[in-house]
Amino acid sequence: MRASLISLVICETANAKAGSADPAQPPTRSAPHYFEATVPAQLIVSRATVPFRGGEATLTLKTYPPDILLAEVRCDLLDAFGEEVVALKEEAIARCYQALRENGGKNVEQFSEEYSFYGVAAYGGDPEQFFTHKDRIAALLKSETLVLDQREIEYTLASQIKYAKNDLVIVEWDGAFLFDPDGDFESVIELLELANLQLLRYRLLDRQLDERLHEVARLIEQAPVKTRFFFRAAEVSRALRQVMLVRSTSIADFQAIEREIKLIGDWYWARLYELVARKFKLDEWRRVLKEKLEAIEDVYGIASENFTVSWERRGHIIEMIGWYVLLIGWGVLLGLDVYFSRR
Numbered sequence: 001m002r003a004s005l006i007s008l009v010i011c012e013t014a015n016a017k018a019g020s021a022d023p024a025q026p027p028t029r030s031a032p033h034y035f036e037a038t039v040p041a042q043l044i045v046s047r048a049t050v051p052f053r054g055g056e057a058t059l060t061l062k063t064y065p066p067d068i069l070l071a072e073v074r075c076d077l078l079d080a081f082g083e084e085v086v087a088l089k090e091e092a093i094a095r096c097y098q099a100l101r102e103n104g105g106k107n108v109e110q111f112s113e114e115y116s117f118y119g120v121a122a123y124g125g126d127p128e129q130f131f132t133h134k135d136r137i138a139a140l141l142k143s144e145t146l147v148l149d150q151r152e153i154e155y156t157l158a159s160q161i162k163y164a165k166n167d168l169v170i171v172e173w174d175g176a177f178l179f180d181p182d183g184d185f186e187s188v189i190e191l192l193e194l195a196n197l198q199l200l201r202y203r204l205l206d207r208q209l210d211e212r213l214h215e216v217a218r219l220i221e222q223a224p225v226k227t228r229f230f231f232r233a234a235e236v237s238r239a240l241r242q243v244m245l246v247r248s249t250s251i252a253d254f255q256a257i258e259r260e261i262k263l264i265g266d267w268y269w270a271r272l273y274e275l276v277a278r279k280f281k282l283d284e285w286r287r288v289l290k291e292k293l294e295a296i297e298d299v300y301g302i303a304s305e306n307f308t309v310s311w312e313r314r315g316h317i318i319e320m321i322g323w324y325v326l327l328i329g330w331g332v333l334l335g336l337d338v339y340f341s342r343r
Contacts, residue, residue, distance in 0.1 A: 002122040003080035006072065006189060007092035010196050011105045011112035012204060013069040019043030019062065040064050040197065042190065045103075052095070053088060059095065061103060064197055069105050071096035080120050081133040085140060089116050089175075111203060113196040116143075116175040121183035127168040130179065131157070141172035159279060161272050169272065173279050191269055195276040202285040209292040 020043060045061040057075035064070070073092040077085060093114050100108050118140060120130065130137070138148050138156040148156075160170045168179040169188055176192060178185045277283065 001080075001120060002183065003077035004074060004119040004121075004183075005077050005085065005088055005092060006074045006117040006119065006185075007089055007096060007114070008070055008072040008116075008193065008196070009093060009096035009100060009108075009112050009114045010068060010070040010193070010200055011100050011108050012067055012200070013063075013104045013106055014067070015104065017045045017061075017063060017069075017103070019045040040194065042070075042193070045069075050095070053091060057092070057095075059099060061099060062193075068197060068200070069100060069103060070193065070197075071099040071103075077118075080118050081130075081136040081140075085118070086143065086145065089140075089143070092116070111200070111207065113200045113203075114174075115192065115196050117178055117185065117189055117192070118175065119178045119180075119183065119185050121180055121185075123179075123181055126166055127179035137170065137177055141170065141175050141177060143174045159275060161268075161275055163268050171272075171276050171279055187269075188272070191272060192276055195273060195280055195282075198282060199280050199285070202282070202289060205289060206285070206292070209289070209296065213292070213295060 021041070041064070043063050043065065045063055047058065047060045049056050050059045051057075052073070052075055055075065057073050060072045060074070062070040062072065073095050075088065075092065077088070079085075093116070096114070097108055097112075100112070105112070118137075120127070123129075134153055134157055135148060138153040139145070141156055142148070156172055157170060159172060160168055162168050166179075166181050167184075168177075170177040171192075176188075178188055
């Protein structure tokens, strides 16, 4: 048996570095012909061998242009189910965070996603033979040091998918166990990296919507109070532009994410992605974001209405002033006419 650990952290970056496409291994499982052309392109920025726990590991920096950076650490394991694996994973994750900070990662601690893969290869027979270690498998997938209840172990191992008789993928929120006698893990890893990318994008979009909603609401609320009878046109115009910009860009980003998901197709990869999406609660994220986009629609309506009312109010005031000036003028003319008629 051969075992390996692959840990990654993905975050936002101001400027994604230039990279090159990784020579992809031909997938052994069925996939639509447009799969590679439709999913976000993953580029390799650098790959180096680094010292790690008395041995060596491979540190790879990847990017999803234009604004996502991913750090990945890979090392061999003596025992995929050993007690030292948790400490190895934590150190690998720490090295990933360090690499991201050194290479332009933004808000690494607050807005990032981390994930680990435990690969088991070079074995004979069915992967279920390793379920003698199912308590360790479940604990590693949950990054848990406590002894788990049997029902929790069974629940964790139920999130699995098989393609061939001798392979298996078990998916959890924090990691995945990959069983393949040939060690053909790359396509599965790339797909789960894509799922982490979608989750990160949802979180970033959620943060952006929150920030814009609060900022625009504040401008609209404060503008009439500050100016009493008149809005400050510049502030309201800026608020409207912000609402329209975030509304259009958010809808475009949201639709792009959903399009990428749909184009994966109804194949093995789609079924695996569906399993991962349930664990990552991507449907719930989509629902929340759609509700916030609808809230932005409401804010846009309120801003437009208030902007219109402000100009209408100005028009009424100008009209009233005009009438007062006209009445005063007619009064003056009438007074002068009476005065001169009496002389």
